[in-house]
Amino acid sequence: MTTIRCTVMQTPSPDTLEVLRDVVITIDESGTITAIDDGDAGIAVDRDLGSSVVVVPGLIDAHIHAPQWPQLGTGLDLPLEQWLFDNTFPLEAKLTDPAFAAVVWPDMVDTLLRHGTTTAVYYATISVETTTMLAAVCAELGQRAFVGRVGMDHPDGTPEWYRDASAVAGVDASMASIEQISQLGSPLVRPIVTPRFAPACTDALLEGLGELARSTSTISQTHCSESDWEHGYAFERFGRSDTEALDGFGLIADHSVLAHGDHLGDADFELITRRGAGVAHCPLSNAYFANAVFPARRALDAGVRLGLGTDVAGGARPGVLSQCGDAVTMSRMLDEGVDARVEPSERGVTGSRISITEAFWMATLGGADLLGVPCGLLEVGRQFDAVAVDLDAGTSGLRRWEGVDDDARTFEKIVRLAGPTDIAEVWVRGNTVIS
Template sequence: MATLIRGTLVHTPSLGEVKILQDYLLGIDDKGFINFLENASSDAAQTLLSESGAPPTIIPPGSFILPTFCDLHLHAPQFLYQGTGLHLPLMEWLNEYAFKAEEKIDADPLLARKVYTRLADRLSENGTGAVLLFGTIKEETNIILAECMRQTGIRAFVGKLSMDQCSRPTYVEASASAAIDSVKSFILRCNTLEGHLPLHQRLIEPVLTPRFVPTCSDELLSQLGRLSTENNLRIQSHMAEAHDQVEWVRQQRNMEDIDVFDKHGLLTPRTIQAHCTFLDQPMFNRVVTRGTAIAHCPLSNAYFSAEPFPLREALDTGVRVGLGTDIAGGYDVSIMSTMRHAVTVSRMREGGRIMADSRERSKDGREVTNKPLSVDWKEALYLATRGGAEALGLQSGVFRPGAPFDAQQINIIENTTKLAVGPLDFLDGENIRILQELSPEAIEKWFCLGDVRNRIKMWIQGKVVLLKP
């Protein structure tokens, strides 16, 4: 037994279920996996405590341990200009800002390392323990991205962009074959970064990344599909994101982009597609059949998609869904903000459903029984933790023996002063007692109001990667 932790654990083993494990003893082996989890008063826990050569780490009252967040969609080079030009339609915004910023990063390795180091630090500060990253087209710049994430110690799935058409003349790969040669070289170099380490210490992984259908020829997509199948590689892209993008694909390919991806073998259980706001029910059924997961990015959808993502319908269909910040289409690197936006958008959709049902009843007097469309904070917390981990094929996001210990310590009551922390500091009296008890109400308050001030520690694979004084 390498490490023992005693305190309150909070996790979401299934959609809509929040479990608060009061006064539990958790053991972590020397490889960073959970190998013991029981109530601290149990006979087994008491025996383990008595036989242990060292006292456990105590998580004090008013603090709890939560799985780390997963960010399933983030454009690393766009961290450089987040919060810019969001008044434009997607395709115009890409040409005006995104491609230029990515080209600038590719041209300046020192700038790339500076931006990516700060991005990695921000992710750690915000509790993101696993992130799926879009990079740029230049191989070397993506190696810098992988190195920066590795230095911070979080799990990073790094995608070198593949795009051979419909971009700036100076920011596009020469041909499909050149793009494939480049991505093969990147995969080899990325794997070499940690190839000498035992499997449990390998936190960086390359991902095939066709940017989206408009920038990829059929030849390139077909070769990427074969490469994924032959080498069991993950895939990420954008699908059915925005009205102008969807229309572009229809005119360019004379089909929906889900059909383009499927045709080339890019809808797989190893695939995560971002956005998917324009998928209908038969398309969701196909996504489930293929095993593909979706990265829901509610903030950027509000700016660029013209339609909100039908989250409730996707979940009810059985689609694997996690959350993404979509820097810089979204301007906030915090998955906590993304959780809140997911709830807000779903509540607005539910309001629209209620009003539409009311209009139908007043029209002909018949009863309308459409299903509710909203999600609550418990479901959003699941999407940010276990849901995202499942989409990535990880065993994390939940506390159970055999899972890697990827966790964050949240402090809502300061242990010495007994005062609420950070944005919760207005609470006192009876409200303080509610927080000390760590009830569902207290967790919901943190969900709605908490920020980086409440996060004081983070572990990845049992190793501390963030520790505040």
Template sequence: MSTSFLATIMQTPERHRLEVLRNVRVAVDDSGEITSIEAVGPDADADVVLPATTVLIPGLVDTHIHAPQWPQLGTGLDLPLETWLFEHTFPLEAQLTDPEFAAQVWPDMVTTLLAHGTTTAVYYATVSVETTTMLAEACVSAGQRALVGRVAMDHPDGTPTWYRDEDAAAGIAASATSIDQILALGSRLVAPIITPRFAPACTDELLRGLGDLAVATGARVQTHCSESDWEHGYAFERFGVSDTEALDGFGLVRDHTVLAHGDHLGADDMATLVERGAGVAHCPLSNAYFGNAVFPARRALDAGVRVGLGTDIAGGAQPGLLTQCADAVTMSRLLDEGVDARLDADVRGVAGSRISITDAFWMATAGGAELLGLDVGVLEVGRQFDAVAVDVARPRSPLRTWDGIDDDERTFEKIVRLATPADITDVWVAGERVAGSD
């Protein structure tokens, strides 16, 4: 039995193109798949009729979240990365290996992200198999589509003694167990993802073993790559090659591998990602704090690299992905024009780096879906009905449209830049309503 929705849709099926489907009826079957979209009049019948002041957009795909950092969201962002990690983040993540604490944090985070329109999330969990499985269960319970990864880390120099795998063999075995436990949940929404934290936290044996595990299980892979000057330089010092080349040598750069940040990727690195079908989780706000550079999103996209957006909670201080769209545009303009007024304007920036709001929203939806290999991100026949309804006429909201002033393009930009959970009336995943203000 199908459910029908009557709405006006705004989406970006391609990077540079805003598509507006006005007064369409969307049919969704019991599996959440869209079976038809037909143009009808505003007074047509449907099971769910959205008000004329409401716009339907595809669900947002957040490709990089550190779940155990949820309680520290918005704090410590004036600190150097090493201090932030070892004095604040690792101690908090160790606390989230406690099932009692995890039972408080995971549902709070998942439901909050759904309220922000995040219908798909890619999570780093903890080193604990138990609390990682609990996170997957929280996603299943709340109805969020997710990839959940147990964090593997064993390097004695890159991790604290009290928060790491005992050794490479233990890390590989625990990751395999985590994959089995998440698959055993039998959810069509939630899947495991192999998660070496990053090269400085992992021995060669662990990285190689996780690459072999990816081949054996077919599970996706996520890790950090060339995030900062320190991490990028570390790879050359340790491996003699770039971070991307080293990870590729361990078998971790595969189809739909998610490499977080990538601010310092070179042309050869990007070519490797294109060849492997891997891509980047672009985290514009977090990069401003810890990346030492602006990720060249436009250059990567033009090169054919798969790129999605990520909040990088808690390195990024905002939980919603719409704000990351605005940040991505802002950072691209800073890269394009430069930031040091002591330099002449013609050498201050990197010309041709700007992206548009449609580019950014595409990364947050269709681009992220392409990176992950999921049938979401665009509301079209054959894809899943993951969608967000946004009210553009809520009293006292900055999200307001004006007759005779705001056309479709302006309305869309206002939605992306200004919508908050208070403006989000409904959120659906696979055709099921899972959040919303109404």
């Protein structure tokens, strides 16, 4: 057993900020929280984090492309389909080289942990070997992760030099990836079935991966209605929405992760909710590639499972906290509109705003619910995935001013301003992974 005395800030529901001031958290050998007691209860503690530190639940990045890590911050001036062929596919092909992957994967995972990303949902490469290497690095460095070998075989939607040889080969490779990741025996790392998106996959591959997910009880992830191009492509090819087509292939099920979803309609939300799937909202990336703002408010009100994603490298920042602020900003722009030439009453989509509390909930408990993992909130029975933020680190704009900042203001400052220099410690499954 380990006991930690600290103050906790967290969001047990989208509209609730909970502050547990000066409590003692007891964590067992499996990393599970067994008790949360008042700090005055006289319980002996192993660690006292002091009054300047606030502990928040570990952050969940529900959508990230691991082989795009070396291009982070570049190439964002191109349309999505051109960006993929000119920049992304060539780089991803390089990450099928184990020697290069051995350099990139540890750098990425360590950096994300330093940003407080305790759980990540990865698209890897088409290579079984380097996908398994990524899973092994996550296990070694202590990050909770879902790691997916990317399936892609369509001759029009992929380059000849970076695709599966056939649908059968793609399904077989994904099966091998599931087996190899499972054989690692890590309690933190799980495989995830990953067709890239409809334009990159033949019907046979989509159907085969849907069946693979069902038969192996493995959750799936893919992109869905991200942009005008992808959304329109589904109607042209399948005669129905991206959501309906993916559902027909068995790729929308309990805990399926649909990235972006900016162009989803009410019927799509209803289908996603009925299946128990959800959306990884990537607000910064959407500003570059989606041609629209994701209607987070409407999705929340519809009961859609929601997490936040960086979409590295479509999103140019690696931390999930910054995505919380971006999500709020984008919702305000959708609510109020952006073209001053349009009358205010007609300029925006009124009622689209979300709060910083709702955004943080997506980044923690919302993401945990989307994935079906026992973290995202510091409560008895859940795993102790947590981030300690030092309010007195003094190396960023994060400050707490006595007599000015109450709990709500302090929480908002943490979410909007905290970065690696303010993060004093990170735990996953009760183990310190960054200190």
